[in-house]
Amino acid sequence: MRAKKTSPADLTVLERLRTAGLRPTRQRLALAKLLFAQGHRHVTAEGLFNEAKDNRVDVSLATVYNALHDFTEKSLLREISIDSSRSYFDTNVGDHYHFYFEQTGKLQDIPAERIALANLPEAPGGATVARVDVIIRVRD
Amino acid sequence: MRAKKTSPADLTVLERLRTAGLRPTRQRLALAKLLFAQGHRHVTAEGLFNEAKDNRVDVSLATVYNALHDFTEKSLLREISIDSSRSYFDTNVGDHYHFYFEQTGKLQDIPAERIALANLPEAPGGATVARVDVIIRVRD
DNA sequence: ATAGCTGCAAATGCTTTGCAAGGCC
DNA sequence: GGCCTTGCAAAGCATTTGCAGCTAT
Numbered sequence: 177m178r179a180k181k182t183s184p185a186d187l188t189v190l191e192r193l194r195t196a197g198l199r200p201t202r203q204r205l206a207l208a209k210l211l212f213a214q215g216h217r218h219v220t221a222e223g224l225f226n227e228a229k230d231n232r233v234d235v236s237l238a239t240v241y242n243a244l245h246d247f248t249e250k251s252l253l254r255e256i257s258i259d260s261s262r263s264y265f266d267t268n269v270g271d272h273y274h275f276y277f278e279q280t281g282k283l284q285d286i287p288a289e290r291i292a293l294a295n296l297p298e299a300p301g302g303a304t305v306a307r308v309d310v311i312i313r314v315r316d
Numbered sequence: 317m318r319a320k321k322t323s324p325a326d327l328t329v330l331e332r333l334r335t336a337g338l339r340p341t342r343q344r345l346a347l348a349k350l351l352f353a354q355g356h357r358h359v360t361a362e363g364l365f366n367e368a369k370d371n372r373v374d375v376s377l378a379t380v381y382n383a384l385h386d387f388t389e390k391s392l393l394r395e396i397s398i399d400s401s402r403s404y405f406d407t408n409v410g411d412h413y414h415f416y417f418e419q420t421g422k423l424q425d426i427p428a429e430r431i432a433l434a435n436l437p438e439a440p441g442g443a444t445v446a447r448v449d450v451i452i453r454v455r456d
Numbered sequence: 457a458t459a460g461c462t463g464c465a466a467a468t469g470c471t472t473t474g475c476a477a478g479g480c481c
Numbered sequence: 482g483g484c485c486t487t488g489c490a491a492a493g494c495a496t497t498t499g500c501a502g503c504t505a506t
Contacts, residue, residue: 201461236463257399292432303454310450314443376488
């Protein structure tokens with residue numbers, strides 16, 4: 177067993193936080209590791225909070241919310257609003273869309289290339305498009 | 317001035333409620349009139365509640381929520397979730413998408429024909445598509 | 457040293473609920 | 482009359498905030 181001080185994975189995550197301009201505190205690092213160490217994920221604040229507890233990471237729910245929002249602000253995450261009182265954070269910040277399974281409440285990515293969004297109307301009044309969300313809601 | 321008991325518009329709205337299988341009570345009728353009497357609209361529960369007050373329609377906020385949900389359930393309305401704590405009800409239940417103006421918090425319809433959604437991936441596991449939401453978020 | 461974080465608990469704000477009273481069919 | 486609706490106030494929930502104490506740099 178080696179000391180769990182700084183594994184390669186930690187360094188990557190640490191770099192990521194620093195680059196984003198976020199201080200790599202103990203809890204942010206721990207949360208970032210949970211989020212980014214295993215491919216793309218869709219998490220809720222509550223879900224991440226529980227996961228943290230399961231991994232003996234001691235953080236408060238408020239801190240989880242803060243971290244999630246900080247990450248989102250720095251484009252490390254993307255927030256997806258399914259309905260009032262169910263919003264997910266997606267570690268995939270690239271261009272893509274989603275399937276939402278109404279029964280299970282789960283999300284699944286859809287690569288941007290899979291959907292042809294043609295003839296997008298001009299945003300009125302010279303507005304600029306911040307983002308395009310596409311959610312395909314399916315009933316199993 | 318004619319009596320305001322039953323104008324043609326009222327009858328239409330009344331029919332609409334009955335057809336949907338909703339009892340046309342005083343408050344549902346009043347709310348439905350506000351909603352359907354003037355073209356397509358995007359309202360929030362709070363907004364409709366205030367509008368009702370302005371029109372001397374005396375309903376409680378809970379009733380507004382109930383009515384909105386009842387209407388949505390009967391497909392008289394469609395609910396659009398912008399983010400946690402901001403959801404709109406759209407009187408246009410046809411196929412269409414939306415612009416969302418982040419500064420003003422307003423919605424604008426985009427006719428379905430204006431966007432080509434091609435090659436929609438099969439919903440996994442034989443699931444059926446309940447609805448496709450497209451929200452183009454713009455910054456003025 | 458110090459600007460930025462965190463934890464806790466209380467506060468918010470939107471939405472839902474419970475139940476008695478009222479109204480539509 | 483019977484059952485669905487309403488109103489009110491209270492409850493619920495997810496999320497945010499205030500502030501004292503910590504901590505990364």
